Amino acid sequence: RIISAQAACDLSLLQDTSLHRPKGQLRFMHRSLRGDIFLSLSDLPGLLQLEAHGDRLVRYPKVPDSLEYGGIFEDLQGNLLVNVSRFSARYPSNEDWYFLHANGQVSHFSHLRAVGGFVTAVASRDFLQDILFGLDTGLKIVRNSASKVEKILYQELKPDERGYSMRSIVADTAGYLYLAREIKHWYRYDKRTGVLDTLSLYDAHGDYLDFNYCQGFVYDPRGYLWGFTSNGTDKGLGMVHRFDLESCLNTIYTVPDYIQAYTPLVDGKIWLATYRTNQTGYLLTFDTLTKSFEPFYDAQGENPFQRVFIRYLLPSKHWKDVLWVGSEQGLFRLNTATRTYTYYYGPSGSNRPNGQRVNLRSNTVYALYEDEAQQLWVGTKNGLHRFDPRSNTWKAYMLSNDVTSNTVACIVPDTESNGLWISTYNGLAFLEPEHPDEIRRFTRIDGFAHSEFNRFSCYRDDESGKIYLGGMNGVSAFYPRDLLVQAEVPKPLLASFSYYDGRKDTLITRIANLHDGVYLSVEPHYDYFNFNFTLPVYTPSTENQFRYRIGDDPEQEWIYLKNSRSLSYSNMKKGNYTFYVQGADPNGNWSEQALLIHLRVREFFWRSPAFVFLLVGLGGLVAFWFYRDRVERRLSMERLRTELATNLHDEVSGLLAGISLQSEILREQTDDEQLSTKLKRIWAASQGAMSKMSDVIWSIDARRDHVANLITRMEEHADEVLLPLGIRYQIKTYDLDLQQAMPATIRQELYFIYKEAINNVAKHAKTNRVEVALGHTDKYFELLIKDNGSAAHLPKEQPVGRRQRKGQGMTNLRLRAERLKAELTILRGRGYTIHLRMKRFIK
Numbered sequence: 001r002i003i004s005a006q007a008a009c010d011l012s013l014l015q016d017t018s019l020h021r022p023k024g025q026l027r028f029m030h031r032s033l034r035g036d037i038f039l040s041l042s043d044l045p046g047l048l049q050l051e052a053h054g055d056r057l058v059r060y061p062k063v064p065d066s067l068e069y070g071g072i073f074e075d076l077q078g079n080l081l082v083n084v085s086r087f088s089a090r091y092p093s094n095e096d097w098y099f100l101h102a103n104g105q106v107s108h109f110s111h112l113r114a115v116g117g118f119v120t121a122v123a124s125r126d127f128l129q130d131i132l133f134g135l136d137t138g139l140k141i142v143r144n145s146a147s148k149v150e151k152i153l154y155q156e157l158k159p160d161e162r163g164y165s166m167r168s169i170v171a172d173t174a175g176y177l178y179l180a181r182e183i184k185h186w187y188r189y190d191k192r193t194g195v196l197d198t199l200s201l202y203d204a205h206g207d208y209l210d211f212n213y214c215q216g217f218v219y220d221p222r223g224y225l226w227g228f229t230s231n232g233t234d235k236g237l238g239m240v241h242r243f244d245l246e247s248c249l250n251t252i253y254t255v256p257d258y259i260q261a262y263t264p265l266v267d268g269k270i271w272l273a274t275y276r277t278n279q280t281g282y283l284l285t286f287d288t289l290t291k292s293f294e295p296f297y298d299a300q301g302e303n304p305f306q307r308v309f310i311r312y313l314l315p316s317k318h319w320k321d322v323l324w325v326g327s328e329q330g331l332f333r334l335n336t337a338t339r340t341y342t343y344y345y346g347p348s349g350s351n352r353p354n355g356q357r358v359n360l361r362s363n364t365v366y367a368l369y370e371d372e373a374q375q376l377w378v379g380t381k382n383g384l385h386r387f388d389p390r391s392n393t394w395k396a397y398m399l400s401n402d403v404t405s406n407t408v409a410c411i412v413p414d415t416e417s418n419g420l421w422i423s424t425y426n427g428l429a430f431l432e433p434e435h436p437d438e439i440r441r442f443t444r445i446d447g448f449a450h451s452e453f454n455r456f457s458c459y460r461d462d463e464s465g466k467i468y469l470g471g472m473n474g475v476s477a478f479y480p481r482d483l484l485v486q487a488e489v490p491k492p493l494l495a496s497f498s499y500y501d502g503r504k505d506t507l508i509t510r511i512a513n514l515h516d517g518v519y520l521s522v523e524p525h526y527d528y529f530n531f532n533f534t535l536p537v538y539t540p541s542t543e544n545q546f547r548y549r550i551g552d553d554p555e556q557e558w559i560y561l562k563n564s565r566s567l568s569y570s571n572m573k574k575g576n577y578t579f580y581v582q583g584a585d586p587n588g589n590w591s592e593q594a595l596l597i598h599l600r601v602r603e604f605f606w607r608s609p610a611f612v613f614l615l616v617g618l619g620g621l622v623a624f625w626f627y628r629d630r631v632e633r634r635l636s637m638e639r640l641r642t643e644l645a646t647n648l649h650d651e652v653s654g655l656l657a658g659i660s661l662q663s664e665i666l667r668e669q670t671d672d673e674q675l676s677t678k679l680k681r682i683w684a685a686s687q688g689a690m691s692k693m694s695d696v697i698w699s700i701d702a703r704r705d706h707v708a709n710l711i712t713r714m715e716e717h718a719d720e721v722l723l724p725l726g727i728r729y730q731i732k733t734y735d736l737d738l739q740q741a742m743p744a745t746i747r748q749e750l751y752f753i754y755k756e757a758i759n760n761v762a763k764h765a766k767t768n769r770v771e772v773a774l775g776h777t778d779k780y781f782e783l784l785i786k787d788n789g790s791a792a793h794l795p796k797e798q799p800v801g802r803r804q805r806k807g808q809g810m811t812n813l814r815l816r817a818e819r820l821k822a823e824l825t826i827l828r829g830r831g832y833t834i835h836l837r838m839k840r841f842i843k
Helices: 110-115 609-669 673-700 707-721 744-764 809-819
Strands: 026-031 037-041 044-050 057-059 069-074 080-086 093-100 106-108 119-123 130-135 138-143 150-152 166-171 176-181 186-190 196-199 212-220 224-231 234-244 250-255 258-262 269-275 281-287 292-295 310-315 322-327 330-335 340-345 355-357 365-370 376-380 383-388 393-397 408-414 419-424 427-431 440-442 453-460 467-471 474-478 493-501 506-510 518-522 526-534 545-550 559-562 566-570 575-584 595-601 728-734 769-777 780-787 823-829 831-839
Touching: 026 069, 037 069, 044 069, 069 119, 080 119, 093 110, 110 130, 110 138, 166 467, 166 474, 176 212, 212 234, 212 258, 212 453, 224 258, 234 269, 258 310, 269 310, 310 365, 322 365, 365 408, 376 408, 383 408, 408 467, 419 453, 419 467, 493 518, 493 595, 526 575, 609 673, 707 728, 707 744, 707 769, 744 769, 744 780, 744 809, 744 831, 809 823
Parallel strands: 166 212, 166 453, 234 258, 340 355, 408 453, 518 595, 728 769
Antiparallel strands: 026 037, 037 044, 044 057, 069 080, 080 093, 093 106, 119 130, 130 138, 150 474, 166 176, 176 186, 186 196, 212 224, 224 234, 234 250, 258 269, 269 281, 281 292, 310 322, 322 330, 330 340, 365 376, 376 383, 383 393, 408 419, 419 427, 427 440, 453 467, 467 474, 493 506, 493 526, 526 566, 545 559, 545 575, 575 595, 769 780, 780 831, 823 831
């Protein structure tokens, strides 16, 4: 019963006598913005509509009446979306969708099957744009562009099924397209009316030709289609068909190889690539006038494609007599006039004659296109490449991280956008060469008949700009401007934050409270960590794209992740980082807003600047303590030396002076000659002792540790020893700071070496002049003592076993030089020369 404001009445079924009085449950009832009332009952298939007066129930005629409908939803434009459901399970499952336009037209939205699940709610401003689906498993967002793609020879299939496999698309001058299936039939399609005719092929006996392995055909302006197939299941026999478009008569020319590739008709000839089961490849020309085949041989009469599997042929429109040959072994540039070639191959290719190893990611070349800039685009099994024959440079373009999405089927130029449409084995890609990182992708969810496209099966209408692509379920046609639209894309979401805790030896994943602008902390014991993103749009998640930058500078360049949805780091430096992440749907629409992530990376305390500063401070204190202790010890030693020198001078020197004075007085008062001689010896001994004591006191006196003190002492000794003998002397210094302090041990050893040398000169040399020079040269300190006399009577060093108490001066010189780690040279000849060189001790 229906109860309204007017009255209650039973449902009468006067408009359809096949309907019985309903007794089942009401699945839904909906009143549209136009006032139409739709309902579904559990025991009546079809979509039911209540007439305007509310007393008659009819089936809605524009959707199948044998299906069960589980839900109806309306957008703000008055469009309806009806869900076909299956009720065998506990909860109804989504099977199919129909779109009821507000203008009365009905469209089959089979591409929405991929939504799946149990649909509880649907909402949208316009079902032809973004649609929000509420499911038992969560929320899905679908960008609906299905109405922008026209489908020809399309069948309703499940996602894993295949329909008509299309191999070629060509056009004539009368407005018709010709479509080649892989098996059984060809078709003629009227672009103006959409009428599709089937073209069947017959052999010479009039029997229907059940061909297979059709690679395609080319259009002959004389009114023919030249097609290339195999007969039945025998791929070993290639067949060239001449199909008369007016009479529909078919003439067959056979070749003992199955045909792999072909070129358009040029000067009445078609280039064909064939392959035999014994792995022998051939390149042929087929003359459409004489109906004859001619194999190609190089200038040496050899077949250059003996073991080459040719996949694509392209006559160059810029380079005279050049035929580009794409194969599974690489790319060939063939000069048909000189019968020579150049071979380009990638890392895994073989080094054939005239070969060049280039930046080719895969040697399997499936498609070729030559643009107006004389550059060759090479589609391979692993991405797209651009080759400039003039500069011999290559550049690779990765279309996706997925292998099948990188396998190029066709390359179609877009004159409006100066981009390229690249059909692949898993979706369609649009590439602008100037923006290689911003690749837009389209798949079955965008309304295409299938996501897998075929080689050779592409055509662009130069007049309208419409592009036709054949695949595994018919032909999909579209205007590029309809797909290259800017759509709003929400900013990405942080799906998870994972890190490996080295202390716990555990991988920990955080999925809660990861809102926009979240603050995350990375502890020093995290061996590595990563972010995982998601884009809240209903597209194949593997086709979504992401990019990021670190820092707040808006001018900083984005780093493209392509289809990767994660960022991973290890051993990241300590600091605060701000990540901005943008996402794009497969169509290349980037989110205007970016996901914001604040990251703080900590480090172990012992690596922190504070700890380093503390260590430096402690080290400085310790060093200062050691330095202070060393200075104190040095000062104490100097005080001790000064005190010792003072005491020696006051006590011992005074005592010796008293002895000397007393012996001199006694010697003058006595007349005993023998006693006088003894007193003289005592006086001389005391004088010698006083001299030696003076040297000792000078050497240990800390107040005499400057260079000037050494020079003064050297002058005093020379005055005392040389001048009484009438020997003049001169002491020169160079590169010496006389006020510079010098180590006491060096000062002592240098003085005693000098003193011994002067004493030897005074005792033994017959000279009247002595020159002394000391100073620094480069890295060394040098002391030079030289006289102008004869050294013949100077003492010589004696063997160790024969040394006596006297005559040890030279040996002492050597020992003192060794203690200074110095080189000592003694020269005898015209004069006496002592040269000492040691490491520089004063800076």
